[in-house]
Amino acid sequence: MTSLTKPIAIIAGAGPGTGASVARRFAKTYPVVLLARTPANLDPLVKKIEQDGGSAVGIPADVTNPESWTSTMDQIKKQFGSDLTVAAAIVNVASKFSRSSFLESGTEFLDSLESTARGGSHFAKAVLPFLLQEAKNRRGQYSPTLIFTGATAALKGGSGLGSFAMSKFAIRALSQSLAREFGPQGVHVAHAIIDGIIATEQTKGFKEEQPDSKIDPNWIAESYWFLHTQPRSAFTQELDLRPYNESW
Amino acid sequence: MTSLTKPIAIIAGAGPGTGASVARRFAKTYPVVLLARTPANLDPLVKKIEQDGGSAVGIPADVTNPESWTSTMDQIKKQFGSDLTVAAAIVNVASKFSRSSFLESGTEFLDSLESTARGGSHFAKAVLPFLLQEAKNRRGQYSPTLIFTGATAALKGGSGLGSFAMSKFAIRALSQSLAREFGPQGVHVAHAIIDGIIATEQTKGFKEEQPDSKIDPNWIAESYWFLHTQPRSAFTQELDLRPYNESW
Amino acid sequence: MTSLTKPIAIIAGAGPGTGASVARRFAKTYPVVLLARTPANLDPLVKKIEQDGGSAVGIPADVTNPESWTSTMDQIKKQFGSDLTVAAAIVNVASKFSRSSFLESGTEFLDSLESTARGGSHFAKAVLPFLLQEAKNRRGQYSPTLIFTGATAALKGGSGLGSFAMSKFAIRALSQSLAREFGPQGVHVAHAIIDGIIATEQTKGFKEEQPDSKIDPNWIAESYWFLHTQPRSAFTQELDLRPYNESW
Amino acid sequence: MTSLTKPIAIIAGAGPGTGASVARRFAKTYPVVLLARTPANLDPLVKKIEQDGGSAVGIPADVTNPESWTSTMDQIKKQFGSDLTVAAAIVNVASKFSRSSFLESGTEFLDSLESTARGGSHFAKAVLPFLLQEAKNRRGQYSPTLIFTGATAALKGGSGLGSFAMSKFAIRALSQSLAREFGPQGVHVAHAIIDGIIATEQTKGFKEEQPDSKIDPNWIAESYWFLHTQPRSAFTQELDLRPYNESW
Numbered sequence: 001m002t003s004l005t006k007p008i009a010i011i012a013g014a015g016p017g018t019g020a021s022v023a024r025r026f027a028k029t030y031p032v033v034l035l036a037r038t039p040a041n042l043d044p045l046v047k048k049i050e051q052d053g054g055s056a057v058g059i060p061a062d063v064t065n066p067e068s069w070t071s072t073m074d075q076i077k078k079q080f081g082s083d084l085t086v087a088a089a090i091v092n093v094a095s096k097f098s099r100s101s102f103l104e105s106g107t108e109f110l111d112s113l114e115s116t117a118r119g120g121s122h123f124a125k126a127v128l129p130f131l132l133q134e135a136k137n138r139r140g141q142y143s144p145t146l147i148f149t150g151a152t153a154a155l156k157g158g159s160g161l162g163s164f165a166m167s168k169f170a171i172r173a174l175s176q177s178l179a180r181e182f183g184p185q186g187v188h189v190a191h192a193i194i195d196g197i198i199a200t201e202q203t204k205g206f207k208e209e210q211p212d213s214k215i216d217p218n219w220i221a222e223s224y225w226f227l228h229t230q231p232r233s234a235f236t237q238e239l240d241l242r243p244y245n246e247s248w
Numbered sequence: 249m250t251s252l253t254k255p256i257a258i259i260a261g262a263g264p265g266t267g268a269s270v271a272r273r274f275a276k277t278y279p280v281v282l283l284a285r286t287p288a289n290l291d292p293l294v295k296k297i298e299q300d301g302g303s304a305v306g307i308p309a310d311v312t313n314p315e316s317w318t319s320t321m322d323q324i325k326k327q328f329g330s331d332l333t334v335a336a337a338i339v340n341v342a343s344k345f346s347r348s349s350f351l352e353s354g355t356e357f358l359d360s361l362e363s364t365a366r367g368g369s370h371f372a373k374a375v376l377p378f379l380l381q382e383a384k385n386r387r388g389q390y391s392p393t394l395i396f397t398g399a400t401a402a403l404k405g406g407s408g409l410g411s412f413a414m415s416k417f418a419i420r421a422l423s424q425s426l427a428r429e430f431g432p433q434g435v436h437v438a439h440a441i442i443d444g445i446i447a448t449e450q451t452k453g454f455k456e457e458q459p460d461s462k463i464d465p466n467w468i469a470e471s472y473w474f475l476h477t478q479p480r481s482a483f484t485q486e487l488d489l490r491p492y493n494e495s496w
Numbered sequence: 497m498t499s500l501t502k503p504i505a506i507i508a509g510a511g512p513g514t515g516a517s518v519a520r521r522f523a524k525t526y527p528v529v530l531l532a533r534t535p536a537n538l539d540p541l542v543k544k545i546e547q548d549g550g551s552a553v554g555i556p557a558d559v560t561n562p563e564s565w566t567s568t569m570d571q572i573k574k575q576f577g578s579d580l581t582v583a584a585a586i587v588n589v590a591s592k593f594s595r596s597s598f599l600e601s602g603t604e605f606l607d608s609l610e611s612t613a614r615g616g617s618h619f620a621k622a623v624l625p626f627l628l629q630e631a632k633n634r635r636g637q638y639s640p641t642l643i644f645t646g647a648t649a650a651l652k653g654g655s656g657l658g659s660f661a662m663s664k665f666a667i668r669a670l671s672q673s674l675a676r677e678f679g680p681q682g683v684h685v686a687h688a689i690i691d692g693i694i695a696t697e698q699t700k701g702f703k704e705e706q707p708d709s710k711i712d713p714n715w716i717a718e719s720y721w722f723l724h725t726q727p728r729s730a731f732t733q734e735l736d737l738r739p740y741n742e743s744w
Numbered sequence: 745m746t747s748l749t750k751p752i753a754i755i756a757g758a759g760p761g762t763g764a765s766v767a768r769r770f771a772k773t774y775p776v777v778l779l780a781r782t783p784a785n786l787d788p789l790v791k792k793i794e795q796d797g798g799s800a801v802g803i804p805a806d807v808t809n810p811e812s813w814t815s816t817m818d819q820i821k822k823q824f825g826s827d828l829t830v831a832a833a834i835v836n837v838a839s840k841f842s843r844s845s846f847l848e849s850g851t852e853f854l855d856s857l858e859s860t861a862r863g864g865s866h867f868a869k870a871v872l873p874f875l876l877q878e879a880k881n882r883r884g885q886y887s888p889t890l891i892f893t894g895a896t897a898a899l900k901g902g903s904g905l906g907s908f909a910m911s912k913f914a915i916r917a918l919s920q921s922l923a924r925e926f927g928p929q930g931v932h933v934a935h936a937i938i939d940g941i942i943a944t945e946q947t948k949g950f951k952e953e954q955p956d957s958k959i960d961p962n963w964i965a966e967s968y969w970f971l972h973t974q975p976r977s978a979f980t981q982e983l984d985l986r987p988y989n990e991s992w
Contacts, residue, residue, distance in 0.1 A: 653920030
C-alpha cells in the first residue's frame, strides 16, 4: 500500500467497446480501477493500459450486488490507501437490449431494470464519498465527475422495449437527482445519451454501407473526458452522441 | 360463477384517496374489482359502492408479487367467468415518497423502484390479455383502457428524490412502451402526471390557506373516466393534473 | 345590445374541421363568437349552430393583425355588452404545414411562425381580460379556459419542417408561460398536441385503409370541452391526441 | 482578395461576453468574421485577436435584416474569395430577456421572437451553403459546425417570460430541424442550453457571494470548440451548461 498523491478513476463495466475506450482515455491522466463481471475482459485491458504507460488494476466485480461492493472497495483501498480520492467514476453497465413482446416476456422482463438500477445506485453510493473527498481536497486538476451512460431509450419508450426503456429512464432519473444533490458540493454528475450503434467487434457487419454510421467508442471516451474537464462554473448535465446520419 | 355480459374494471391500489375515487367512478358503469394490500381498506369501499348501486369485489393482493397474481386472477375468473373481459384497468400503486440524502439511504433506496416497477408490470401482464379480449369483442361502449398514475417526478429528478424519481420515470417508460405496442391493437394506454398534493384524510392541514390548492381525487377519477371514453381515433397518452396555484 | 347573463365562448380559426367542431361543441352551452379570415366559412357554421338551437356570431377577422383586434373586440362588445365575460377562448389558427428544403425556402420561411405567434399572442391579449373577469364573477359553471391547438412538431423538429416546428414550439412556450401567469388567477390555460391527420373534407382519401386512423375533430372538441370542465384543483396544462395506430 | 486555403469561422453576435470569448477561441485556428450590430464592439475584439496572433474581420451587421445579409456576405466573399468555406458558424444573438406582465406588454412582446427567429434563420441560410461546401471539400480538420446559443427558457415557459421563451423555443426547433436535414450531409448542428448568469462586465455584482456561481464565457467557448471537434460518428445535438450550484 502506497500513499496516493493522485486521485484515481473507476470504470464500472470495463468490457470491450465503450468501457475499454473510456478506461484508456482516463488512464492517460489517472491510475484506473476497472470493474467487470467477466475477469477475462480485464487482463488484456490492464496490459494495454500499462503498455501505453498508464497504471491499471482490474477487479472482477458484480456491481449489482451490494455485498460484493464492500469487498470491492476494500480491495481498492488496500491498493490505493484509505485516503484515496476519486477524480472520475464512470458507469457503463450495459442494460440488456432486447425487443420482445411484452406478453411473451417472462420474469426476465424486470432483470434489466433491476440490475441496471442496482448497478448504478450501488456504484454511485460506493464512489460518491471519494468524489466528495476529491471535491474538498482537489488533488487533481478537474472537478470530480460521475458519468452515467444512457441511451435514446432514456427519453422515449418503444414497442417491445419496455424492459430496456425502464432501465434507461431510471438511470436518467438517478443522474438528475444526484446532479441536483451533489452538484452544489462540487461533484459533476452527467448523463450521456448514446443514440446509435457503437463500433465494436460485435457490431462489425452492421451499417457498413455508409462510413462513420456507428459511434466511435474512442469519441464517447473523448466526450466523457471533456465533461470531466469542465470547471464547476459550466457543468454539462446531459448531452447526446449520435452519428451524423442516424435518424431520430 | 355467472356468465358475464358486461366487462369489468380493475383498480390496483384501491386505498383511500385516489384509488377509492377512481373505483367509485368506474363502478357507475362496470362491476369493479378492487385490489389492495390492506384488506381493511377494501370492505368500506365495497360497501360504499354497493350502497351507491354498484357492484364491487375486494381482493387483498400484493401486486408486486408475481406468484400472488396467479391466485388473484383465479379469484377474479372464478367470480366473473373465465371469458371475462376488462374495460378498464388502473394502476394506482403509490411509490413511497421520501426525500432523504442519497448517501444516508440504505437498502430501501431501491424498494420504491422495485415495488412500483413490479407492481406496474405484473399488473399490466395480468390484465392485458383481458383488455385485448375486450378490444376484440367490445362488450362495453368504450375502448379498453390501461391507466398508470404518475407524478411530476416522472419528468424530473430532484435532490434526495432519486428513489421516487426512478420509480416514476420507470412507470412512464413502461406506459409509453405499452401504448406503442398495444395501441394499434385497440388498447388505450395512458399515463397521468399528478402534480400536487391530493386532498385526502392524510393531507388535511396542508395548504389550507388557499382553497382548491390540493387536487380533488374525484377529479382525478373524472379525468381517468374521460380518458376511458376517448375513441381510438383520439387517444390521449399523457396528461398532467395540477392545482391552479401550484408552481411548476 | 343586450345585457348578458351568460359568459361567451370565442373560437379563433373557426374554419371547417376542428374549428367548426369546437364551435358547435361549445355552442351547446355558450353563445359563441366565431372568428375566421374567410367570411365564407362563417355563414354556414353560424346557420348550423342556430339550427341546433345555439347562438352564434361570425366575425371576419385577421387574428394576426393587432389593429384589426380593436375593431373585432368592439364588434363583440357591441353585440354582448361591454360587461361581457369569456368562459372559453380557443386558438385554432392553423400553422401552414409544409415540408421543404430549408435552403430552397424563401422569405415565406418565417411566415408561419410570425402569423401563428402573432395570432396566438394577440388573441390571448384580447381575451384574457374577459377570462379574468369571468374568473372573478363566475357567471358560468366552469373555470374560464384558454386553449391552444398544437401539434407533434411542438415537441420535435424535423428535416424540412423548421418553419412549422418553430411555430408550434413558440405557441407551446406561450401556453406554458400564460398558464404559469394566469393559472393562479383562476384562468385555465391548456395546450393540446394534435398528433395525426384530422378527418376533414380535405383529408378524404388519406389513410382510408384502416378505420379510425384519422382524428375525429368532434373528439378534439370533446377533449377541449373536458378541459374546460376541469375544476381549478385539477387543471390539465397539456395533453396529446393521437389515433391508436399512429406511430410516434 | 486572396484565395483561401483555410476555412473561416463566423460569429454572429460578437458582443462582449460569450460572443467575444467564442470569437477568440475559434480565432486560435481559423480566420474569424465577427458580426455585431454595434460597430463599437467589434474594433477592440478584432485588435485583441490580432494581438494574440489571430486574424479577424469585424463587419457591422443587422443579422435580423434579410437585405443586409446580401451585403454582409458580399463583404465576406470580397475578403476571403468566393470559394471560401466555413468551418464553424455560431449564432449568439441575444434574445432580450424581460420579465413582465403579459397584459401590460405592448407591441414589443413579439420583438424578441421575431428578431431572434429572423436572426437565427437568416444567418443559417447565409452560412449553410459554405458549411456544406466545407463538408465536401474539408479544408479544415473538423466537421463543419453550426451552433445556436439557447437558454433554459428553451425548455420551459415562465410567468411573464412568454416573449423570451417563445424566442428560445423557436431557436431550439430550428436547430433540431436543421440538424435532421443537414447532419446527413456532414454538417454538425448543435444547440447549447446556457442555464445561468454569464460572468461578464454587466453581471458584476450578481451572485458574488459564492465563487463560480456564474458561467465563465470562456468555458462556453471551450464547450463550443469541443462540439466543433467531434467527428461525424459522434455528434452532440444538445448539451446544457450550468453552474454547479444553480438550482434547476
